[in-house]
Amino acid sequence: MMTETIPTESTHSTLVDVLEEEIVLGWLQPRERLVEEDLTRRFGTKRHLVREAIFELERMGLVERVPNKGAVVRSLDPLEVRQVYDVRIALETLAAELIPLPAPPEVTAGLRDIQRRHAAAVDAGDPRAAFHANMAFHNALFAACGNPHLVDLIRQSAKKVHGARSLTAVDPVYLRRACDEHWAMIDALETGDRERLKDLFRDHILPSRDVYLARFGWRK
Amino acid sequence: MMTETIPTESTHSTLVDVLEEEIVLGWLQPRERLVEEDLTRRFGTKRHLVREAIFELERMGLVERVPNKGAVVRSLDPLEVRQVYDVRIALETLAAELIPLPAPPEVTAGLRDIQRRHAAAVDAGDPRAAFHANMAFHNALFAACGNPHLVDLIRQSAKKVHGARSLTAVDPVYLRRACDEHWAMIDALETGDRERLKDLFRDHILPSRDVYLARFGWRK
DNA sequence: GACAACAGGATTGTCAACAATAATGATGAC
DNA sequence: GTCATCATTATTGTTGACAATCCTGTTGTC
Numbered sequence: 001m002m003t004e005t006i007p008t009e010s011t012h013s014t015l016v017d018v019l020e021e022e023i024v025l026g027w028l029q030p031r032e033r034l035v036e037e038d039l040t041r042r043f044g045t046k047r048h049l050v051r052e053a054i055f056e057l058e059r060m061g062l063v064e065r066v067p068n069k070g071a072v073v074r075s076l077d078p079l080e081v082r083q084v085y086d087v088r089i090a091l092e093t094l095a096a097e098l099i100p101l102p103a104p105p106e107v108t109a110g111l112r113d114i115q116r117r118h119a120a121a122v123d124a125g126d127p128r129a130a131f132h133a134n135m136a137f138h139n140a141l142f143a144a145c146g147n148p149h150l151v152d153l154i155r156q157s158a159k160k161v162h163g164a165r166s167l168t169a170v171d172p173v174y175l176r177r178a179c180d181e182h183w184a185m186i187d188a189l190e191t192g193d194r195e196r197l198k199d200l201f202r203d204h205i206l207p208s209r210d211v212y213l214a215r216f217g218w219r220k
Numbered sequence: 221m222m223t224e225t226i227p228t229e230s231t232h233s234t235l236v237d238v239l240e241e242e243i244v245l246g247w248l249q250p251r252e253r254l255v256e257e258d259l260t261r262r263f264g265t266k267r268h269l270v271r272e273a274i275f276e277l278e279r280m281g282l283v284e285r286v287p288n289k290g291a292v293v294r295s296l297d298p299l300e301v302r303q304v305y306d307v308r309i310a311l312e313t314l315a316a317e318l319i320p321l322p323a324p325p326e327v328t329a330g331l332r333d334i335q336r337r338h339a340a341a342v343d344a345g346d347p348r349a350a351f352h353a354n355m356a357f358h359n360a361l362f363a364a365c366g367n368p369h370l371v372d373l374i375r376q377s378a379k380k381v382h383g384a385r386s387l388t389a390v391d392p393v394y395l396r397r398a399c400d401e402h403w404a405m406i407d408a409l410e411t412g413d414r415e416r417l418k419d420l421f422r423d424h425i426l427p428s429r430d431v432y433l434a435r436f437g438w439r440k
Numbered sequence: 441g442a443c444a445a446c447a448g449g450a451t452t453g454t455c456a457a458c459a460a461t462a463a464t465g466a467t468g469a470c
Numbered sequence: 471g472t473c474a475t476c477a478t479t480a481t482t483g484t485t486g487a488c489a490a491t492c493c494t495g496t497t498g499t500c
Contacts, residue, residue: 157373256451266485441500444497450492450494456487457484465479
């Protein structure tokens with residue numbers, strides 16, 4: 001039970017972000033209850049806002065809500081994880097096909113900036129900062145495909161399996177590997193090697209899926 | 221200004237459904253305001269629920285909301301319409317590749333049932349019923365691909381451009397054409413002609429896009 | 441007449457108290 | 471001892487009232 005009060009300005013979306021972060025990092029475990037009043041006290045905010053945040057987390061697929069009963073962190077069914085990853089691969093492959101290659105210098109420059117922050121966070125052993133920098137990297141990366149709606153669907157799909165990433169999102173081995181792959185992506189963007197880019201996209205997200213399935217069952 | 225009071229049981233999602241319907245059918249025009257208290261009276265419900273419904277419509281992309289100002293029916297930018305349709309085609313093509321062919325008889329039987337209702341509504345000149353039967357048809361159709369998450373993304377993308385369909389969703393010519401195409405899809409499912417199925421999917425959704433773009437600009 | 445300041449109304453945003461519901465534990469009959 | 475019944479508590483769901491905000495029209499000043 002965490003009782004620390006976070007005095008940050010508690011708007012609706014920051015609550016969502018913080019809870020999302022805690023789920024990805026494993027602070028909040030599957031099946032753990034989310035009691036509205038507890039969270040209200042913990043964040044020093046109003047129940048009203050906590051309620052909305054929980055509704056949003058439910059829509060994102062991170063939280064399960066039973067009417068009149070409450071909300072718990074969703075435990076992901078392995079089959080569902082597999083299905084979401086299938087779609088993610090398809091979407092990201094599509095994005096890879098749409099990105100103009102070689103990518104313009106300002107794009108790769110921006111990615112380098114973000115990736116430097118990402119690498120620094122990983123080196124510093126700060127999973128929270130690494131998580132955020134990682135999200136920023138992927139957002140900027142896929143934005144290069146020029147279709148904001150596609151980017152949105154990719155982001156949504158990624159969030160849906162956030163809960164499955166608590167195993168790899170705090171593991172230095174996987175974090176470093178992700179760093180290497182990010183640099184490789186930037187390289188592929190610059191050299192204009194589309195096939196390599198597609199392969200990198202696919203191989204980049206599969207580890208988190210496989211670790212999760214290895215841990216929670218390969219059934220079906 | 222519609223002042224009829226609809227005494228239907230006004231739960232959160234029914235409000236969303238009704239408003240969604242009115243946007244697709246063109247009852248609510250782009251740029252038209254959605255005032256919370258007006259809707260509260262009109263539906264004989266509580267402002268609380270209307271508020272949530274508006275938030276959900278905003279997430280769906282059907283409504284635009286400016287803080288402290290209010291919500292209006294969103295007018296779709298042609299570029300955005302084009303982008304969403306691009307993604308829709310990609311997603312539906314992917315679904316077409318995943319559907320096992322020939323489709324099992326219970327699937328096509330279910331589709332036939334729905335499509336009979338759809339055709340009846342079109343013949344009766346009831347755009348509202350046609351709209352709902354049409355949605356049901358597509359849901360059942362794509363569900364056959366076996367990946368609920370993909371189905372969800374397809375549905376979401378379709379909703380995002382609902383506003384662009386008010387031109388074709390009430391036009392008997394387009395409604396009949398859609399009917400024919402639905403029957404053709406069932407046929408392709410039964411004969412197992414995957415390429416034809418993909419072509420049908422694509423050609424089925426393009427008219428609504430093209431009519432919208434012809435009306436509101438091909439720029440870019 | 442143009443413009444700034446202000447007042448009034450319309451609308452959204454926030455809140456805290458209350459009601460409804462489900463879980464938990466206690467009591468008593470057999 | 472076990473089961474059904476009821477009271478208690480914990481938690482969510484709803485409501486109406488109030489506060490904050492933004493738009494509009496008006497007044498007064500130059």
